[in-house]
Amino acid sequence: MKRADIDRLFSALAEVIPAPKTELEYTNSFTLLVSVVLSAQATDKGVNAATPGLFALADTPQAMLELGEEGVREKIKTIGLFNAKARNVIALSRILIERHGGEVPASREALQALPGVGRKTASVVMNEAFGEATIAVDTHVFRVANRTGLAPGRTPDAVEKKLEAIVPERWKKGAHHWLILHGRYTCLARKPHCWICVIADICPFKPKTPDPEEEARLKAEARVAGRRRAPPTPRGETRRQTPAARKKAPRAR
Ligand code: SF4
Numbered sequence: 001m002k003r004a005d006i007d008r009l010f011s012a013l014a015e016v017i018p019a020p021k022t023e024l025e026y027t028n029s030f031t032l033l034v035s036v037v038l039s040a041q042a043t044d045k046g047v048n049a050a051t052p053g054l055f056a057l058a059d060t061p062q063a064m065l066e067l068g069e070e071g072v073r074e075k076i077k078t079i080g081l082f083n084a085k086a087r088n089v090i091a092l093s094r095i096l097i098e099r100h101g102g103e104v105p106a107s108r109e110a111l112q113a114l115p116g117v118g119r120k121t122a123s124v125v126m127n128e129a130f131g132e133a134t135i136a137v138d139t140h141v142f143r144v145a146n147r148t149g150l151a152p153g154r155t156p157d158a159v160e161k162k163l164e165a166i167v168p169e170r171w172k173k174g175a176h177h178w179l180i181l182h183g184r185y186t187c188l189a190r191k192p193h194c195w196i197c198v199i200a201d202i203c204p205f206k207p208k209t210p211d212p213e214e215e216a217r218l219k220a221e222a223r224v225a226g227r228r229r230a231p232p233t234p235r236g237e238t239r240r241q242t243p244a245a246r247k248k249a250p251r252a253r
Contacts, residue, residue, distance in 0.1 A: 001149050001166075005202045009150060010171040012198040013178040020177030022128050024048065029104040029129040030096070031055050034064070034089055036124045037116045042080045050076050061093035061102050088116030106130045120156070123176070133172035135163045140183025141176060147187060147205045150179075 001009070014020075023044045026032040031051070039047045054075040058064040064072065073086035092114040096102055104125065105111055111122035123136035137145070137156040141163075145151040151162035167175045186193045194200050195211035 001151075001202075003168075006150065006166060006168065007171075008202055009148065009199050010167075010175065010178060013182055014171075014174065016198055017178055017181050020174045020181060022124065022177065023181075025051060027055060027059055029125070030061060030064075031059050032129050033092070033104050033111075033114075033117070033121075033125050036121045037088060037092070038076060038079055038085055040081070040085075040116070040121070046079055050078050061096040064089060064093040065097065085116065091115040092117065104129065106132075127173065127176060131173065133169070133175075135160060135167065135172065135176045137163070137176075138180060139189075140187075141179040143189060144179045144183040144187050147192070148199065148203045 022032075022036075024032070024035040024039060025048045026035050034054075035047055035051055038051065054067075054072065057071070057075070058067045067075075069086050069090045072089050073082060076082045076086060076089075079085065095114055096104065100110065106126065106129075108119075108122050108126060111117050111125060112119060117125075120136045120138060123134040126132040127134045127136070135141070137160045142153075142156050142159055145159045145163060146153070151159050151166060153159035153162055163175065171178075182199075186197050192205070192209050194203075194205070194208035195214070197203065200208060
């Protein structure tokens with residue numbers, strides 16, 4: 001994608017999403033970290049439904065340790081992979097206390113050394129909690145980057161490298177959020193909402209999804225026009241014979 005189009009893409013998204021941020025609910029960097037760990041292979045909505053109950057009891061590593069693995073499991077059992085996630089939350093809380101004075105570290109290396117924290121989770125935490133211009137590539141970012149031609153790549157790592165290289169500094173901090181939110185609410189996987197998309201003019205994806213209301217209107221108009229054009233039925237003849245009428249009708253020899 002040309003530099004001018006990249007600018008155009010982000011400025012259009014910034015206009016409709018002026019304050020891009022994660023949709024995960026959290027109260028401090030620790031609860032953010034826990035929420036992001038819980039969101040692996042789960043929806044933000046599902047995580048947000050479970051975490052208020054968890055964070056009301058434990059919003060620090062120490063309180064989480066005191067709640068214990070069984071207590072965490074009980075609070076997050078509606079989230080997929082909750083057994084492994086409860087184990088990781090307790091293990092990472094212990095490491096935060098033992099190695100980081102109970103704080104969430106601001107370095108990628110230290111974050112990725114925590115149980116259940118991969119590159120994507122570390123990038124989200126660094127961006128959201130520490131204001132770093134990191135770009136985490138999840139399923140939405142991957143799809144939007146490929147469809148729009150912004151940063152095509154076969155793997156999330158390849159897309160991330162391209163985004164790092166081509167996104168101008170002024171858009172980098174928000175890029176990850178803009179692309180996620182655009183993918184989640186407009187550029188949907190199965191049926192992208194191209195008819196309301198603010199970057200449709202620079203997106204090469206084909207075929208664009210038409211406006212369903214406009215499509216229904218055109219179909220209705222075509223039906224009416226078709227009826228008007230149909231030849232008049234001769235008097236006394238039905239357009240379609242019923243089986244009974246067909247029996248009565250003399251056979252052609
Ligand atoms: S035009 Fe359609 S495919 Fe392209 S970014 Fe917009 S919603 Fe996605």
